[in-house]
Amino acid sequence: xxxxxxxxxxxxxxxxxxxxxxxxxxxxxxxxxxxxxxxxxxxxxxxxxxxxxxxxxxxxxxxxxxxxxxxxxxxxxxxxxxxxxxxxxxxxxxxxxxxxxxxxxxxxxxxxxxxxxxxxxxxxxxxx
Numbered sequence: 802x803x804x805x806x807x808x809x810x811x812x813x814x815x816x817x818x819x820x821x822x823x824x825x826x827x828x829x830x831x832x833x834x835x836x837x838x839x840x841x842x843x844x845x846x847x848x849x850x851x852x853x854x855x856x857x858x859x860x861x862x863x864x865x866x867x868x869x870x871x872x873x874x875x876x877x878x879x880x881x882x883x884x885x886x887x888x889x890x891x892x893x894x895x896x897x898x899x900x901x902x903x904x905x906x907x908x909x910x911x912x913x914x915x916x917x918x919x920x921x922x923x924x925x926x927x928x929x
Contacts, residue, residue, distance in 0.1 A: 810839075810840060810917070810921065811838040811839040811840050811904075811917050811921075812838060812904075812908065812910070812913060812914060812917060813836040813837065813838045813843075814836060814837055814838065814903075814904050814907045814908050815835065815836050815907075816834055816835075816836060816837055816903070816907050817833065817834065818833075818834045818837075818860060818861060818862075819831055819832070819833065819834070819860075819861040820832055820833075820834050820842065820844045820846075820858060820859065820860050820861065821858070821859040821861060821870075822844065822846065822848065822850070822856050822857070822858055822859075822885075822887075823856060823857040823859075824850055824854050824855070824856045825855075827849065827850075830846050830847065830848050831846065831861075832844040832845050832846025832847075832848075832885075833845045833846070834860065835884065837860065837900075837903065837904065838904065839889075839900060839901070839904055839917065839918075839921070840888060840889050841875065841878070841886065841887055841888040841889055842858070842860070842875075842886075842887055842889075843884055843885070843886050843887075844884070844885050844887065845883050845884050845885075846883065846885065847883060848885065850877050850880070850885060851877065851880070852877050852878065852879065852880055853876065853877060854876070854877045855874065855875070855876050855877075855890070856874075856875050856876070856877065856887065857872070857873075857874060857875075858871075858872065858873045858874070858875045858887060858889070859871070859872050860873075860900075860903070862899065862903075870896075871892075871896045871899045871900050871903065872892075872893060872896045873889045873890075873891065873892040873893075873896060873900075874889070874890045874891045874892075875887040875888055875889045875890055876888050876890055892923070897923060901918060905918075
């Protein structure tokens with residue numbers, strides 16, 4: 802059996818921060834990030850969210866009460882126990898800049914991250 806090719810377009814960066822998730826009709830919940838990339842994150846939280854749910858994501862920068870946050874829209878792709886894998890479907894321009902900085906400054910291989918930025922338009926691959 803052949804090893805499955807890594808399909809990730811962006812590198813994941815391990816990071817310990819709080820994230821807040823909101824699914825329409827449900828109260829917001831907070832959880833601990835495990836990792837983040839330019840197109841998604843993995844967060845540990847107690848939730849009733851299901852694969853396919855769309856959600857609003859806030860990665861809290863600084864104190865939990867502070868309003869400074871990276872904001873994105875996303876979709877739950879996977880659920881592994883208390884961990885949710887969420888793919889970003891949209892990120893506003895200001896949050897995108899903060900997300901780039903967060904990923905770059907916490908990456909082990911900054912050259913690889915910069916290459917990923919150069920080969921993508923926002924959270925999508927550039928078309929040739």
